[in-house]
Amino acid sequence: MKVVVIGGSGHIGTYLVPRLVRAGHQVVNISRGTRTAYADAPEWREVEQVAADRERQDAEGVFGDTVADLRPDAVVDLVCFTLDSATALVERLRGATGHLLHCGTVWRYGPSRKSPIAEGEGTAPFGEYGIEKDRIARMLKAETEGGGLATTSLHPGHIVGPGWHPIGPVGNLDPGVWRTLSAGRPLRVPGDGAETMHHVHADDVAQGFELAIAHPEAARGEDFHVVAPTALNVRGYAQIAAGWFGREAVLESATWDEFRAGTTEEHGRTAWEHLYRSHCLSIEKARTLLGYAPAYQPEAAVLESVRWLVAHGGLEVEGDLVA
Numbered sequence: 001m002k003v004v005v006i007g008g009s010g011h012i013g014t015y016l017v018p019r020l021v022r023a024g025h026q027v028v029n030i031s032r033g034t035r036t037a038y039a040d041a042p043e044w045r046e047v048e049q050v051a052a053d054r055e056r057q058d059a060e061g062v063f064g065d066t067v068a069d070l071r072p073d074a075v076v077d078l079v080c081f082t083l084d085s086a087t088a089l090v091e092r093l094r095g096a097t098g099h100l101l102h103c104g105t106v107w108r109y110g111p112s113r114k115s116p117i118a119e120g121e122g123t124a125p126f127g128e129y130g131i132e133k134d135r136i137a138r139m140l141k142a143e144t145e146g147g148g149l150a151t152t153s154l155h156p157g158h159i160v161g162p163g164w165h166p167i168g169p170v171g172n173l174d175p176g177v178w179r180t181l182s183a184g185r186p187l188r189v190p191g192d193g194a195e196t197m198h199h200v201h202a203d204d205v206a207q208g209f210e211l212a213i214a215h216p217e218a219a220r221g222e223d224f225h226v227v228a229p230t231a232l233n234v235r236g237y238a239q240i241a242a243g244w245f246g247r248e249a250v251l252e253s254a255t256w257d258e259f260r261a262g263t264t265e266e267h268g269r270t271a272w273e274h275l276y277r278s279h280c281l282s283i284e285k286a287r288t289l290l291g292y293a294p295a296y297q298p299e300a301a302v303l304e305s306v307r308w309l310v311a312h313g314g315l316e317v318e319g320d321l322v323a
Contacts, residue, residue, distance in 0.1 A: 001098075002026045003213065004072040006054070007079030008047075009037050011159050012103065016076065016206035018043035023210060028070055030054075038163035058085050064092025074099040074213050081129070086136040094149045099216050100140070101209055104155040106198060106225065106279050108134035115196070115231075116282035119155075119223050127273070137223050144221035152212050152219040156205045157198035157227035157281065158274075160301045162308035165315070167197055169238040170259075171274030174267040175315055178306065181238060182317035184247040190259035193235035193251060195275040200227045201301035204294040211290040224286040228298040231280040240299050244306070244323035 008017045008029035014037040020027045021043035033051035037044065050070070057063035067075060067089065075097055080086050086102065093100055107130035109122025125134045133155075140151040160166040168177045170189060180187045208226035212219040232240070235251060242249035260268035286292035296304075303323060309315035 001073035001213070002028070002071065003074045003076065004028045004030060004067055004070050005076045005078065006030045006067065007077070010078060011038065011161065011164065011202045012078050012156070012205050012209070014038040014163075015161075015203040016209050017047055019206050019210045020213070021046050023214070025213075028072070030067065038161070054079065054085075058088065061088070064089050068092050068096040072097050074101065074216075076101045076103075076209055076213070078103045080136065082132050083135045083139060087139060090140070090143055090149055090151070098150060099213065099220075100149055100151045101212055101219075102136060102140055102151065102153045103209075104133045104137050104153045104223070105130065106155050106157050106227065106281055107277065108137055108155060109277070109279065111276055112196075112278050112280065115280035117225075117280065118282045119225060119285055141221055141223060150216065150220045152221070153223040154205070154208050154212060154226050155223060155281075157200040157225075157279070159202050159205060160199050160305045161202040162304060164305065165309065166199065166302045166305040167274060169234055169241055170271050171195070171197060171234070172267045172270040174263060178241070178315055178317055181242040181247065181249060182245040182319050184242065184250065186250040186252045187238060188254045188259055188262055189234055189238070189251045190254055190256050190271060191234070191275055192253065193238075194233050195278040196231040196233045196280045197237070197274055198227045198231040198279050198281050199298040199301055200294065201296035201304070204228065204296055204301075207294070208286060208290065208292055211286075211292055215290055218289040222285070222289065224290065224292070225281040225283050226286060226292065226294075227281045227283060228294055228296055228301060229283065230297060232298050234275065237299075241302070241306075244303060244321055245317065245319045246322045247319075
């Protein structure tokens, strides 16, 4: 098939585009042309590159034409964040392509009430990002159920892999957390440490999209979680991470006010957003309908990110990785 990937130079596309080429598809990548993939692969030499500024073209009402004019059999949209943008694309592609696949997020759900969360069983989202992604997923499902364009939405957890910082053991991107754990110093932990985070390696997300393209009838009108087989809680994550440096994690419980007082506003807010949701998602639906089989446990995916960052000077730690 001819598959158009919108935003294929990012985290997921770095792995998805080569997967699609290896599967025998003709692949077109639409991007702003300002960034290359996080990891090089020979398959990229077979990919047609189309430069387009989606935000500008959405404002002009022509982005859908850019995609449709490529005559794709399937479209993978990795960089859509508003209902208006998604709706405009659906309306233009209706009748012009066979399958539209959208990248959502587990943040389409609010704080968990039970674990694991099955598709559609989470609480109402909060925050603009999660609310918009949930609205998009619901619109896509209604579009297909109403006899319109065949659509699928896939919802990743916290994406990790070589080249970028993972969400860390206290739910934020504070590099000081890794320094503290690598040195065996006490780490202040907000809440009770039982809150969960559900990571996923970017290549496992790519696997989910590849499978949905390969099984369009099973994927039609569906939404899927694409996460690691298990989730990490704060205490366990910290202990595992400290062990990578031959250390034991020394954890100090703190109230949220105490935690925020000892970090930046951004790190405090990000930690709360992740830990308050305390997500753990089910992948049973993706396993059953698509054959989704994630290759990475969450700690292995995070370790790959940390190892890459340390090796490339992107993360300062005390001591050597022994894992």
